[in-house]
Amino acid sequence: MKRFLRNLNFLLLFLFLLGCNSGSKNEDAETALGFTLQESDLPDYEKNIDHRGLLTALDDRQGESIRTGEHIYNNTCFNCHGNPEQEGSMPNAFKFWKDEFKMGKDPYSIYQTLTRGYGSMPPQVNLTPVEKYDIINYLRETFLKEANPNQYVAVDSAYLATLPDGTTTGPAPKEFKPWAEMDYGNFLINTYEVVAQNAPPRERSTGPIQPLKDENLINSNFAYKGIAVRLDQGKGGVAAGKAWMMFDHDLMRVAGAWTGEGFIDWEAILFNGKHNISPRTIGELHFENPVVPAWANPATGNFDDPRFTARDKRKFGPLPREWTHYEGLYQFNDRVIISYTVGNAKVLETFGLETLEDQPVFTRTMNISSSDKALKMRIAPTGTSVAVVGEGAVLKDQGGFTVMELPPSQSLKIKLLIAKSGMEGLQQYSKTSSQPEDLNPLIKGGPARYPQKLTTAVQIGEQEGPFQVDILNPPFDSPWKNQFRLSGLDFFKDPNKGVICSTDGDVWLVEGFMKDSGKLTWQRIASGLFQPLGIKVVNEEIFVTCRDQLVRLHDYNGDRETDFYESFNNDHQVTDHFHEFAMGLQTDDEGNFYYAKSARHAREALIPQHGTLIKVSKDGLKTDIIATGFRAANGVCINPDGTFIVTDQEGHWNPMNRINWVKAGGFYGNMFSYNPPTDSTESGMELPLVWVERDIDQSPSELLWVDSKKWGALDGKLLNFSYGYGKIFVVPYEKIGDQVQGGIFELPIPRFSTGVMRGRFNPGDEQLYLCGLSAWGSTQPQLGGLYRIRKVDQPMVIPIGIKATTTGIELSFTDELDQASVNQIANYTVETWDLLRSRKYGSKHYNEQTLNVTKAELGKDKKTIKLTIPEIKPTWVMEIQYKLKDKGGKSIDGSIQNTIHRLGKASTS
Structure with a gap:
């Protein structure tokens, strides 16, 4: 099947998206409306599009336009949106045949949503203006006109006169695979x-009833x-x-x-x-x-x-x-x-x-x-x-x-x-x-297959605030046409050197992290692997999590390229289902390996490993399932106490995204997983640390403990990365009895142009390095990227501690606060709501309430706020919004989303 993509300079777009952290007031207003991209993020030609001409031209090419739009819809949009007869894989995706547009229903407004992205809808940077109007034409004539007429706006001379002037139709469509x-x-x-x-067409079960039935593939x-x-x-x-x-x-x-x-x-x-x-x-x-x-x-x-x-x-x-x-x-x-x-x-x-x-x-x-x-x-x-x-x-x-x-x-x-x-x-x-x-001469190492060492420039960030983001560009113009959908990274003992894997099967040796040359050197050292989604350097040896096996890479002749791809462990079972990714890679103090394996999407598990946290012994000879009941577990974090954190995504039996503090033997809620318990209620599963709403993060990925004195008050704290929206969060939490609970707060860093998958602190400079990609489930437009986040000497004023007590909420911040602003109860809004966990995809809000804050106090440390909330009780989701000032009088607005399972005792200090 053909897929139309725009011949776009991804590198320039990549630079645009992270080049600055602030824009005009108008752009800030647009961002507040929900657009993913600001106007300054768009290529120049988008500011001079002849929208009137493109819409008028549809009269002469209506048949061709509908066919092209249908093709694009079926190959790009249908997976998530579906159609009236067949529900898409994301049931909460916009349904053109019955839903109401939020950013305008006329063709030009829909064009803006396609171009700039809105909410969970990523910007369609792969489509040319002609293609965007072709798909708009298809949507209007196929879904809106008959089934959803209130969302159909007539294109007449009066409407055309309202459109902005322009002289170009943009780049010509190009077939690109x-x-x-x-x-x-x-x-x-x-x-x-x-x-x-x-061969006959594939049998593919579909329909609104979940789980989908098994096909006959025997x-x-x-x-x-x-x-x-x-x-x-x-x-x-x-x-x-x-x-x-x-x-x-x-x-x-x-x-x-x-x-x-x-x-x-x-x-x-x-x-x-x-x-x-x-x-x-x-x-x-x-x-x-x-x-x-x-x-x-x-x-x-x-x-x-x-x-x-x-x-x-x-x-x-x-x-x-x-x-x-x-x-x-x-x-x-x-x-x-x-x-x-x-x-x-x-x-x-x-x-x-x-x-x-x-x-x-x-x-x-x-x-x-x-x-x-x-x-x-x-x-x-x-x-x-x-x-x-x-x-x-x-x-x-x-x-x-x-x-x-x-x-x-x-x-x-x-x-x-x-x-x-x-x-x-x-x-x-x-x-x-x-x-x-005789094959033995061929197994001792051969000449380099990828002898070229590629060089890229480091773009140093100069953003205002406590964090600065450096863009470490991959070599997008590589001779092998790599997509660079980066999915894991780690460092050697020499912190100047690291390894990075990509979902397309590559492993890259990257050098130059500690040098001031402003350059990185990339060497392709492995290729052909099956969807690598985690990498770890252990005793200077490289291990990679692939969908089919855990691989150890060996270089026998000193040219750094892999001569032997050792199957360190291939115990886990693999089916044909697209969703069962093997995610992340970590090791414990004894040298054992851990990764997470996702379950089948909208289907019941076929094999015991679907939806599990998996342990591989340090010698690779034994595999154990540590915990079960995950749906789409994107990576694993090992905690100081030997427990784990595994994220999961909204879907069937998951009313929202969840961050799970995982105990051995625990079941984490997905009743479509292999051999679930008979009790499908919340009492039959382990409860998450926090439920995460989709407007906060559409798809959480891996968590990481901060290991850097340079990060000040955040050292030793917990970070969560967003694959869905390209964000980074701090996760304040508490433990009451055996239950861990807490919240999530977005760090003051602009969205990355990719989803963020994995991170490591480099022991050399003690800064955070991130890699990411965008594919299904991410709204971000760039295929892949590598970044460095440097903490600079400026106050953060970030909440790093949260306690839910019988009298209210206690929030601890990194920096001192202004007492007068803290004491004003009007500076706080506290809302709660419940979710419904069921076999349906996701959940709407139930029992929405606004809780009264009757008192606000600043603790003796001048960093802790005590909110008295008489109506407080356990809740699925709480959102705390505040408008404060730091000790210097600077305004600090923020929002924490958290979950309360139990109420503890209020502190006396």
């Missing part, structure tokens, strides 16, 4: 469906942990190839081999943005193997699959380690060498491509160490053309497959030749084909 143009390297790990040409050939390897020569990596083989490292099988123009159809959440779908192979499928073990169990000689069987009858996860185990992959130039075990035999395997009378012959070269038992492997279904080169292997027909049998106590080098059914002459060709090579 960044996900398909990127050079991922010669392999790319993902979940793929292997299909023949003209006969679909999914490689859930598929390593797609390019076989033909040429530049551009796997996406630019014409011949491929797919290895499934759950089952140690070749799932299939195919050729053609085009690698896959790119239908996936982090490719073309499609939900509820995994990419399919395209082109001619020459052979395939079903989703069953490739190697027989050495202990029994049979192929019976003992793995976990899900509710839909599919089996998931790796085979037992004693049977077979994926060790990882080596790379040598463009060669990929897979390493795995079968029993006590070690196998190195690489793939290749030969030709016979201009027809492709796929090769599998194996170096197999001696085994204490005979081995056998299914090569391909009976009828596929198969031949063997080398000594020691016997081919037989068995159980509908061509099977290779190997004797025990021998080290063997074997090359298999595989071609589509009906190829003649393969046996004769095998006599002249080259002998199987």
Whole structure:
């Protein structure tokens, strides 16, 4: 499917959004209205658009415009908004066929909302003005005109006369597929469906009833942990190839081999943005193997699959380690060498491509160490053309497959030749084909595949206030066309060096953080990984959380590039569902690893790991589920007391976003998770630290403890990052009994142009470094970014402590306050409301109340406010707004949103 994107200089937009922290009064008013972008953030051409001409031109191109608008809607908007027959994946998204526009319903007003973003609606920077009016035209004629006529404004001469003058229609639309143009390297790990040409359409369950039913996918050939390897020569990596083989490292099988123009159809959440779908192979499928073990169990000689069987009858996860185990992959130039075990035999395997009378012959070269038992492997279904080169292997027909049998106590080098059914002459060709090579010289490190070191400039921030933001630009013009959707970072012992991963499969070594040169050097050291969303440096070794495994990167020859992608742990099960991201990576004092795995969106879990906090032992040999019941757990924070914090997102069974202080064995509310408790009420789950309203943060990500004396009163405090809105919050909290509760306060820092995913304090300069990305669920327009936040010597006046007592609320601030302003009870507004937790998506407000503040006092430390609130009681959500002054007389306006589960004793000081 085509997706139209504007040929926009993302770097300039990136600079615009963070270049300053203040604007005109008019821009401040616009921001208050809810627009995400101010006028000064927009490209210059937007100030001179001929809106009248664009709308008038629709008369002559109505059919074309509707078709284009429908295409854009189906490929960009439908995922979230849906249509009257099919609810979108975000049920609270605007419904054009019945809702009322908040920022104006005429075409020009809708154009402004599309361009600048509003609330949870991100600015559509990917669309040209022509495309925006095409989608507006489609919405008006398809949804508004008949189903929602009160929101339909006639475009007549009187209306056209009200539009601003302009002379340009903006950039011309351009077909642009960044996900398909990127050079991922010669392999790319993902979940793929292997299909023949003209395969029937995918079965995709839809509807307003949640959870959605399971599709019948029992006969679909999914490689859930598929390593797609390019076989033909040429530049551009796997996406630019014409011949491929797919290895499934759950089952140690070749799932299939195919050729053609085009690698896959790119239908996936982090490719073309499609939900509820995994990419399919395209082109001619020459052979395939079903989703069953490739190697027989050495202990029994049979192929019976003992793995976990899900509710839909599919089996998931790796085979037992004693049977077979994926060790990882080596790379040598463009060669990929897979390493795995079968029993006590070690196998190195690489793939290749030969030709016979201009027809492709796929090769599998194996170096197999001696085994204490005979081995056998299914090569391909009976009828596929198969031949063997080398000594020691016997081919037989068995159980509908061509099977290779190997004797025990021998080290063997074997090359298999595989071609589509009906190829003649393969046996004769095998006599002249080259002998199987020794693969050991290829696993000691090869020449650099990405020798270029890229340099970028650091833009030093000079914002007013206690924090200054430096923009550390990634090399957006990289020769490999990387998207730089940055998803994790960490530092080495040398604080000048760090590593950063991206969801597109890359790991980058970045240097220059401590230097005053104003430059950073970027070196691509790994590629082809499956949706990395966390990274950690442990004893100078790099570990990466991927959707299919926890990977340790090894450089054998000192060029810093990864020569061996070790599968440190691949225990967790992976399905085809788009939503089950593996998020974050942390280690405890003993060296154990932790990450969170999300659940299926709008569906019941299929596997035990859906919606869980997962622990991997420090040696990688054991995996445990620590807590359950999460929906979309974006990362993990380890607390000083050994507990954890995991955020979760609004959705089914989550009336709002939540920040969870996690205890081992706890259940955190998602009744669609695997094996939930029978009690679906609040008493059947652990309660969150705080419920977070969507207007505060649409999608919270990871939390981080401040570890920096330079951050003054914030040192040792808790920060929360916003993927949804690109914000940073401080999280004041208290513990009453075994219940942690608290609130959230936005730091006085402008919104970042990306969602913020992960952060680390650099031990060298003690400042906060952040990386982020924008995809589904983020309103921010920039694909990815890297930032540094420096605390400067100015007062913060930020609330860092909160207590809910039987008499009211106590707020503790970083700096001293003006007593006169504190004592004025008119300076406070306290509101509360309840939420309803159910299988429905989100919740509206219930029982809204405004509570009276009858007294306000400043404590002896001049930093603590005691609010007397006679009506206080436990509540789902409380919002405290204040208008105060600091000790110097400067006005300080702020808002804290918090949750109260229990009331404690009021302090006497």
